[in-house]
Amino acid sequence: MDIQVILIAVAALAILGFVLALLLFVVSKRFAVKEDPRLGQVLEALPGANCGGCGFPGCGGMAAACVKAADEGSLEGLNCPVGGADCMGQIAGILGMEVAAATPKLAIVRCNGTCEKRPHVREYDGVMSCRVANTTCMGETQCSYGCLGCGDCVAACQFDALHMNKETGLPEVDAEKCTACGACQKACPRGIMEVRNVSGENKDAFVVTCMNMDKGAEAMKICASSCIACKKCQNACGSDAVHVGNNVAYINPEACVLCGACFEACPRGAIASVSIKGVERRDTHNAIPGAAKPAAKAALAGAPEKQAAPAAPAKPAKEWKPIEIKYDAPLMPSQQILLAGPKDISNPAPAAKDVKFEDKRTDAPLPPSQLILLGLK
Secondary structure (H helix, E strand, C coil), rough: CHHHHHHHHHHHHHHHHHHHHHHHHHHHCCCCCCCCHHHHHHHCCCCCCCCCCCCHHCCCHHHHHHHHHHHHCCCCCCCCCCCCCHHHHHHHHHCCCCCCCCCCCEEEEECCCCCCCCCCCCCCCCCCCHHHHHHCCCCCCCCCCCCCCHHHHHHHHHCCCCCEECCCCCCECCCCCCCCCCHHHHHHHCCCCEEEEEEEEECCCCCCCCCCCCCHHHHHHHCCCCCCCHHHHHHHCCCCCEEEEECEEEEEEEEECCCCCHHCCCCCCCEEEEECCCEEECCCCCCCCCCHHHHHHCCCCHCCCCCCCCCCCCCCCCCCCCCCCCEEEECCCCHHHHHHCCCCCCCCCCCHCCCCCCCCCCCCCCCCHHHHHHHCC
């Protein structure tokens, strides 16, 4: 092979590579996307949880939204629930903006149907998932609105702020750890979990812990702590924060002034006082008819069986007085046998005036069939 041909091929490839590289360089410069240096600084200031509680797909989306909002002149409406006020203050400093103090929020459990107040009437042995249980059945209780107790909200929480209480069968929120990211709210198929505004550092709020929309009489049969839409809380509220709709009450956190009038007025204990210290409820001593408390059931299970009391002796039947039977119509064959004993009844019964009657006297009551035959019943 001629060496000159090889050199020509190599030179052609080199020239072609140089031209393509030059073309790529020009295109990259012409269509280059310039990244704001502030974007990386804001992203570093964010906690990196990527929980989505801010409403954006991860911390990268939140950083881009903050930079864009800063260019428009306001960071209003943007908040990182995990980083809190300190994180947003740092972001505002990077962007040369001022950020208003965000209203504290907290995840609330809007159900108080404990095992004691809302007894189980069936057993669910399917997949331990609230979403599956809600799709396939109404749960282990008669309430089709309350907590299913499978713990989807607990599994969705990334901050260890939710735990299932084995005694009550309900989730409990740790207000100190809760970042109000909203993951539990998205995971609950019945909307039991709600992220709502609370007041101050103590995260105070009054909440209706019931979502049962059945009518009052039916709701009382299902749960001893259900809302019955009696409107006593609504009438007691002086700030127009409590309203009853669809047979259940709701407290508007924007209008609530934390006076506690609704809390004291509720006859069912369906309104709870929530704070960073825990959840406080009024004990109204309500009970489901026929449902024993768990402690009482345990005591009954361990107690020896009581022997049934001996039955009282039956009272003697009332004394029967003899009766005299008179007929003005022909007797039927069965009546003739009953009154006079077996006889030939092949011929039709003679007229009543041709029959000689016997006085049947007895000291024992006649059975119902004989009373019917005799026309006495």
